[in-house]
Amino acid sequence: MGARFKFRTIIHPESSVIFAAAMYRLVRSILFLFPPEWAHYFSMNCLRMLCSVPLFKRIIASSYRVRVIGNRQSAISGLKLKNPVGLGAGFDKNAKW
Numbered sequence: 001m002g003a004r005f006k007f008r009t010i011i012h013p014e015s016s017v018i019f020a021a022a023m024y025r026l027v028r029s030i031l032f033l034f035p036p037e038w039a040h041y042f043s044m045n046c047l048r049m050l051c052s053v054p055l056f057k058r059i060i061a062s063s064y065r066v067r068v069i070g071n072r073q074s075a076i077s078g079l080k081l082k083n084p085v086g087l088g089a090g091f092d093k094n095a096k097w
Contacts, residue, residue, distance in 0.1 A: 030040040050056040063077070074081050 031043070034042070047060075051060060
């Protein structure tokens with residue numbers, strides 16, 4: 001009898017954080033090669049295109065959903081806050097999207 005090997009893909013949270021940080025640096029360095037207005041409109045159009053696909057829209061929405069913990073506590077992206085937080089607009093500076 002030969003030895004049996006089971007191949008499993010194991011994704012550790014640390015590796016996904018490292019991957020996300022590397023992707024952020026890569027995308028940021030590419031976008032900074034272009035004029036700011038162009039990079040802004042390109043990014044917004046990419047987000048609009050991604051959100052037109054229901055699966056990606058759910059993934060994006062679940063990533064930024066505010067969860068209420070207890071009376072007034074909330075959590076945003078894993079960061080626990082004691083009080084409710086209001087976030088102002090900024091990325092959609094022209095209020096087109």
